Amino acid sequence: MTMSDGFYFYPGCSYETAAGYKESVDAVCSRLDIRLEEVPGWNCCGSTAGFSLQGDYGVYHPALVMARASRAGAKELVTGCNGCFNTLRKTRKLLLQDQDLYARTRDKILQEGGPDSAPQLPVRHLLQVLSSRGQMHKSPLSPDMSGLRVAAYYGCLFSRPWTDVDDPEHPQMLDRYIEGLGFTPVNYSLKTACCGAAHALAYREQTEMLVERIIRSMQDKQADLAAVICPLCQLNLESAQLSLGLPRLPVLFFTQVAGLALGVPKKELGLDKLLIEPGKI
Amino acid sequence: MRFLHSHKTLEPEHQETLSRSFFQGRAGKEVQHCIQCGTCSGSCPLAGEMDLGPRRVLDLLRDGFMEDVLRSRTIWLCVSCNACLTRCPRGIPVPDVMYVLRVMALEHGLACRGYKMPDVYQGFLRQVEKRGRVNESRLVAGYGLLHPSDMPGRLSLALRLLRRRRI
Numbered sequence: 001m002t003m004s005d006g007f008y009f010y011p012g013c014s015y016e017t018a019a020g021y022k023e024s025v026d027a028v029c030s031r032l033d034i035r036l037e038e039v040p041g042w043n044c045c046g047s048t049a050g051f052s053l054q055g056d057y058g059v060y061h062p063a064l065v066m067a068r069a070s071r072a073g074a075k076e077l078v079t080g081c082n083g084c085f086n087t088l089r090k091t092r093k094l095l096l097q098d099q100d101l102y103a104r105t106r107d108k109i110l111q112e113g114g115p116d117s118a119p120q121l122p123v124r125h126l127l128q129v130l131s132s133r134g135q136m137h138k139s140p141l142s143p144d145m146s147g148l149r150v151a152a153y154y155g156c157l158f159s160r161p162w163t164d165v166d167d168p169e170h171p172q173m174l175d176r177y178i179e180g181l182g183f184t185p186v187n188y189s190l191k192t193a194c195c196g197a198a199h200a201l202a203y204r205e206q207t208e209m210l211v212e213r214i215i216r217s218m219q220d221k222q223a224d225l226a227a228v229i230c231p232l233c234q235l236n237l238e239s240a241q242l243s244l245g246l247p248r249l250p251v252l253f254f255t256q257v258a259g260l261a262l263g264v265p266k267k268e269l270g271l272d273k274l275l276i277e278p279g280k281i
Numbered sequence: 282m283r284f285l286h287s288h289k290t291l292e293p294e295h296q297e298t299l300s301r302s303f304f305q306g307r308a309g310k311e312v313q314h315c316i317q318c319g320t321c322s323g324s325c326p327l328a329g330e331m332d333l334g335p336r337r338v339l340d341l342l343r344d345g346f347m348e349d350v351l352r353s354r355t356i357w358l359c360v361s362c363n364a365c366l367t368r369c370p371r372g373i374p375v376p377d378v379m380y381v382l383r384v385m386a387l388e389h390g391l392a393c394r395g396y397k398m399p400d401v402y403q404g405f406l407r408q409v410e411k412r413g414r415v416n417e418s419r420l421v422a423g424y425g426l427l428h429p430s431d432m433p434g435r436l437s438l439a440l441r442l443l444r445r446r447r448i
Contacts, residue, residue: 017442044413049403049409050406051380052398053402054384056306058380156363160366161367194362198360198401198405202401203330207360275445
């Protein structure tokens with residue numbers, strides 16, 4: 001089954017340099033026959049910087065992303081970054097509920113020769129897309145693989161307000177996905193705790209403290225590895241472990257974990273780009 | 282001379298104007314519903330590092346202490362994780378409150394250089410406006426020029442990323 005052409009992927013700025021995210025998304029999607037068309041000429045969503053410096057007018061950059069996708073023929077916009085995901089979902093809501101903001105944003109984009117804005121365009125996370133075809137990768141794992149304890153880490157922006165795609169305090173989507181792949185999901189308490197996001201640059205000590213709590217909470221429940229759904233979460237979770245000298249827990253993208261279950265050769269999953277090598281697998 | 286310590290520069294009328302403009306906005310209107318339960322401060326991952334917690338920010342705003350709020354480190358420490366918004370019984374979008382205050386603080390030159398996040402955000406948005414996208418290495422380098430003392434700790438990470446062909 002091939003996805004229809006209306007399915008557009010918004011990689012976001014951190015995708016390319018993320019540790020094997022692109023590699024594993026490509027590998028997994030090609031095996032599941034999911035076609036991810038990249039949004040042509042996409043721009044940065046502005047992230048929290050846009051809102052911090054422009055207030056609600058921070059919707060401009062994400063609105064431009066949606067407009068560009070829509071012009072290219074998108075029926076749905078898909079992203080694999082929690083920051084982009086939340087920003088786009090928030091923008092969509094704000095534009096639909098605030099006529100004035102919508103008009104001003106639309107005019108600005110049009111004045112600059114951009115496409116007409118498309119606030120109705122549905123925005124989904126790649127996890128939602130892959131989860132919805134969970135049945136397709138039910139293949140029995142080898143005993144040593146199915147015994148792997150995987151800690152699903154959602155980060156703060158996937159299920160919290162503005163996105164409304166899962167329970168904000170106890171999201172389940174990634175846990176069920178991991179289970180569906182044949183691994184053992186780990187129940188721990190900090191699945192949605194914040195990794196520090198962009199503050200890791202300016203407030204390193206403070207954000208490393210946040211990561212330490214998250215990693216220790218996973219390790220307390222005997223996790224073998226963490227599965228994440230956002231490039232910045234991956235980088236923060238991995239790098240803080242090294243600089244704090246914590247007992248190491250590999251942090252993989254959920255698509256790398258899916259690739260392992262699908263029997264994709266490790267070389268194709270970009271596992272060599274991880275800072276903490278996943279020794280057990 | 283001791284009074285100089287408080288660094289107050291805004292005239293009372295000016296504070297009133299700022300306060301009015303804040304409460305006319307989307308986030309400001311919501312702040313009126315705050316019941317001061319403190320769930321926001323209790324949920325905030327960085328409350329312990331703030332000079333005012335989010336609950337106090339909302340309280341001071343309603344009492345018109347705009348300058349104290351605009352000069353605070355708190356408004357720049359908010360990571361926008363939305364934990365407070367998730368749990369607020371009145372649904373107040375506290376991160377959006379912080380955004381509005383950031384815009385005001387910068388507009389009136391009240392953001393202290395040591396808060397650092399204004400430099401991160403400005404460097405970020407400058408790239409978006411110039412190139413359409415953000416290059417993380419360039420972002421870190423630009424920030425490093427402004428805050429060199431933060432860089433030694435980042436160097437070992439940069440080398441590790443380089444070795445794995447991630448930058």
